Amino acid sequence: MLYGALEAGGTKMVCATGNEYGQILEQTSIPTTTPEETMPKVIEFFADKELDAMGIACFGPVDVRENSATYGNILFTPKIAWRNFPMVKTMKEGLKNIPVGFDTDVNGSLLGEVTWGAAKGLTDAVYFTIGTGIGMGAISGGNLVHGMLHPEVGHIKMSILEGDNFAGICPNHGACFEGMACGPALEKRCGKPAKDLAKDDPVWEIEAGYIAQAITSVIFTLSPQKIILGGGVIGQKQLFPLIRNKTLENINGYIDTKELRNISNYIVPAALNGNQGIMGAVKLAEMALA
Numbered sequence: 571m572l573y574g575a576l577e578a579g580g581t582k583m584v585c586a587t588g589n590e591y592g593q594i595l596e597q598t599s600i601p602t603t604t605p606e607e608t609m610p611k612v613i614e615f616f617a618d619k620e621l622d623a624m625g626i627a628c629f630g631p632v633d634v635r636e637n638s639a640t641y642g643n644i645l646f647t648p649k650i651a652w653r654n655f656p657m658v659k660t661m662k663e664g665l666k667n668i669p670v671g672f673d674t675d676v677n678g679s680l681l682g683e684v685t686w687g688a689a690k691g692l693t694d695a696v697y698f699t700i701g702t703g704i705g706m707g708a709i710s711g712g713n714l715v716h717g718m719l720h721p722e723v724g725h726i727k728m729s730i731l732e733g734d735n736f737a738g739i740c741p742n743h744g745a746c747f748e749g750m751a752c753g754p755a756l757e758k759r760c761g762k763p764a765k766d767l768a769k770d771d772p773v774w775e776i777e778a779g780y781i782a783q784a785i786t787s788v789i790f791t792l793s794p795q796k797i798i799l800g801g802g803v804i805g806q807k808q809l810f811p812l813i814r815n816k817t818l819e820n821i822n823g824y825i826d827t828k829e830l831r832n833i834s835n836y837i838v839p840a841a842l843n844g845n846q847g848i849m850g851a852v853k854l855a856e857m858a859l860a
């Protein structure tokens with residue numbers, strides 16, 4: 571089988587072909603500007619490839635409810651040109667109506683990791699991206715979680731850490747998880763880009779504190795067997811021991827599992843070297859065909 575895979579991001583569209591073994595055969599990247607400019611280039615990449623199916627992991631919020639009138643659309647995104655853009659419809663029309671699988675970018679990355687990476691074979695796992703925004707994908711009992719729309723763990727309320735007087739940057743909530751801990755929040759808080767901060771800057775303790783708070787809530791609600799962290803900010807590897815310790819402190823002995831006893835194998839970085847999103851999109855294509 572030959573699958574098309576699109577990782578649709580706010581800054582770029584990663585387009586690839588791949589197969590059922592998760593091998594990426596050909597790949598290119600197209601800047602995300604406006605649908606009118608970007609989408610014809612995306613379709614051109616795929617059009618002559620005789621694909622069996624297409625998978626799309628898309629920035630959101632998106633409509634992933636299959637029985638919805640607006641299924642496959644991008645919804646109320648801050649990227650105004652893309653609001654209400656019919657992603658699935660546009661791709662289907664451009665690609666002779668082949669089966670198209672569609673999910674959130676974070677569910678795509680999680681699916682890649684569950685199929686070929688850090689959560690291989692597990693039925694219950696979550697994937698956080700901590701970058702320009704914060705999002706989380708979840709698989710529960712073997713199914714990608716959508717529910718009413720899809721989870722928006724980036725916007726859960728945070729308990730403000732003692733002594734922290736940063737107000738947060740989320741336009742809707744101020745000090746939600748994303749408002750306190752995304753890359754641009756770190757930049758606003760520290761006055762320079764997150765990637766330029768020293769490895770031993772005290773801000774990483776604060777960052778880990780908020781990430782651990784969100785992780786603790788997710789452990790108590792979804793009970794994942796593995797927690798995978800990705801996104802630009804997670805490039806700061808010194809965060810891992812801080813996050814793991816703070817998560818255990820938050821749990822405070824209330825649950826005791828073999829996973830928590832081996833926490834360095836429980837809260838882990840993505841294993842697919844930045845390809846988790848595009849590989850997940852390949853898997854979405856395969857699932858659309860089934």
Ligand code: ADP
Binds near residue numbers: 754
């Ligand atoms: P996006 O979320 O837009 O898909 P990324 O996951 O790369 O893209 O996240 C970009 C954000 O991550 C920016 O705010 C940037 O400052 C931050 N970032 C990128 N690399 C690093 C790094 N090595 N350390 C800390 N922050 C980083």
Ligand code: ZN
Binds near residue numbers: 742743746748
């Ligand atoms: Zn928010």
